[in-house]
Amino acid sequence: MKFVFEKRKSTSVPALILVPLISFAVSLVLTALLLAIFGADPFKTYAAMAVGAFGTSHGFAETLVKAIPLMMTGLGVAIAFRLKFWNIGAEGQLTLGGVAAAGVALFMERYFPGRSLLFAALFGGLLAGALWAGIPAILKTTLKVDETLVTLMMNYIAILYSEFLYYGPWRDPKGYGFPGSRMFSANAWLPRIMGRAHVGIWVGIALAIILWLVLKRTRWGFELQIIGASQKAARYQGIAVERNIILAVMLSGALCGLAGAFEITGISHRLQQGLSIGYGYTAIIVAWMSQLNPLAVPFVAIALAGLSVGGDQVQMVMGLPAAMGVVMQGLILFPMLAGSLFTEYRFLVVKPEPRAACPEPSQE
């Protein structure tokens, strides 16, 4: 008797629904064990989390605040990953997008009167993200430089550059030594819809739908699909593989850059510490959990944001150690990620076949 994992021949719809539910149940049980060890009532804790993240208008708004950048960077990462371009530079692209948006909003007001300043700032962020992502894309397609390292290292460059700016030349002279630029004109502020949550949520959802349409319904999307599945096949079909990879990765960077621009124009209204707090890395989890499907990204982003906000609530309401929230997030993600194995594979128990005896003796 032996146990094997066999790749599923087709996507099983029941598995697609059941596996996440079961995984989630396993998460809850595991977390409950942990909570019990710390003497907290698991049910109360879960209730506190749910209420904290979704039950109050303040909590829900904060969940959205976190969901917007996760959504944007998640979409960006998903696009690049579909091409098997491992862009783990979303954090840097987001940071530089924020820097560019702040730069435009702070220093180019006289060129962009009135509300046009906001659009200029957003466009600046988008462009910065695209160009920043374009560098590893060009290095990869022309010199075959591994994109994982380049995108990762470029994050540090972008983050340190942003620090240099708000600790140095852009620092607000009236800021009492607080590291950050001055606040820019309200013309460049993104309208808010609820608490600190801004219209970026609508943009994110719209972009998810547009991206899905581009991928599924356009010639370019079809080409990207072929490239992602097999570059050799794409080349054989006459598709310009390198050019398309560069374009798609720049699109990925543009989405991340826009995420940064949203953070600056929608939340902080200045360039300051707290722009690069890891959204670009969580985006990788968002993209994977969405199975690189743009339509799933908003849901996953909101769920993960809720988990994070709810986790923070647990610390305050239940008086648990600060690290507990993070541990819980991890415990909940783990079974979810492990469970995805069962949507792609099925588990079989195989009984050994009896060996057939040789009926015909070899003729000598």
Add this chain to the structure above:
Amino acid sequence: MSETVIPKVEMRGISKSFPGVLANDCVDLMLHRSEVLALLGENGAGKSTLMNVLCGLYRPDKGEIYINGSYADIHSPRDAQKYGIGMVHQNFKLVDSMSVLENIILGLKDEPFIPDFKRVRQRLVDLAAQYHLKVDPNANIWQLSVGEQQRVEILKLLYRNAEILILDEPTAVLTPQESHELSRVVHAMKQEGKSAVFITHKMEEVMEFSDRVMVLRKGKVVAEARTADTTPKELARMMVGREVLFQIEKKPFCPGEVVLELSNIDALGDRGLLALNNVSFQLRAGEILGIAGVAGNGQRELAEVVTGLRRSTKGALRIGNKDMTNKSPLEIIRQGVAHIPQDRSSVGAVGDLSVASNLAMKQYRSRPLAAGIFLLPKRIVDLARALIEKFHIATPSPQTQVKFLSGGNVQKTILAREIGAARTVMVAVYPSRGLDVGATETVRRQLINQRDGGLGVLFFSEDLDELLQVSDRIAVLFEGRIMGIFDADKADIEQIGMLMAGMSKEATA
């Protein structure tokens, strides 16, 4: 067993089948001490399968192996190693980023947790000297030439006291000089009482290396002889086989204008060596030009140059009456050139995409499948349904991923798509390889239909019967050169076999 001497290896009644193929059919093999046995046969004749059984990679469905007269139960390469059997595979199993010494040490069972590098190195150096296998123990594998890497593989086996060495087409990757060095190494091993099985399909090497030769065809042993008692010509005939030709109806040959012309084309292979050497020929409308040759003699490179996937370093390519030298694949597709590639699963078709997507891959750029930048999914599915019916592609639905189709149906999918895109030239590389009889017939029939419809067809095959049956003319490719072009109805199969094995025209006369 009439032999008085106990053979070193005896394989009895080995059968091994893979889905759809009987790779070995009750094969018997014997190998004596200090003997080199050449295993000769066309691609797919079952040579590698048989040797993979011996070295423990495959379990035979039937049959037994005896080593030095006693039954050997070989379940894994590790078991085989215990019996002194070792194999040098076509693609080497070395760790590129490690040194020669480290590669030798990897997997050594008797070494302590921290290996005694000094002792291993000393023994390695001694062995290298003894067998003329010059190699620097400190060099990293990636720095070595292919020939040197092969030496490391052989040293690895010798270090593990292998008595029976299996060399799978060892000269395929070597320069002539390196081949001669290898011949010295094999000779030295023989002197030490070691035995070797040498897989090849080149006659000259059989003559140069072996004491005895065994010819496999379609999984069966068709001949066995002492090398000294046979001739290359005889071997060529045994390897290729003489079977009654099964005629396919086709219109009389009446070629039209030249649709494809290569003049003095040179091109490099993936390893940067010359893969096409001064290739020139013309292909006319309404003609099938068959390219005969053993795989790896420039076929893939030739097909890729014609379809724009590989740059030529010299010479000119004309399609229709336009110069298309080193134009992009898309520009060549736009000239109406279709291509059934050698590698179906990763180049010709995309396994993760649906049958419908695969069928649309050449025509998605324009009407009726697209409107502006948008695709029209309904029309794509309609086209797919029509092609699935016309070409009898067995698939549960147009949405099924191609990876779940059988090889024959994958090939029909590619064929259906490429025929739709072909207007001047069809390049078909081993289109019937590995297909069952029915699918093979479909493929051949369709190629002939294309020819009858006025296309030029460049048809690559390793099966001489098939080439003779389908082609109007046959060109023989050997080591990147065209050795000769014959009219199919007047061709001499033996002569073609000799040319395929690199014997020049003079030698065959």
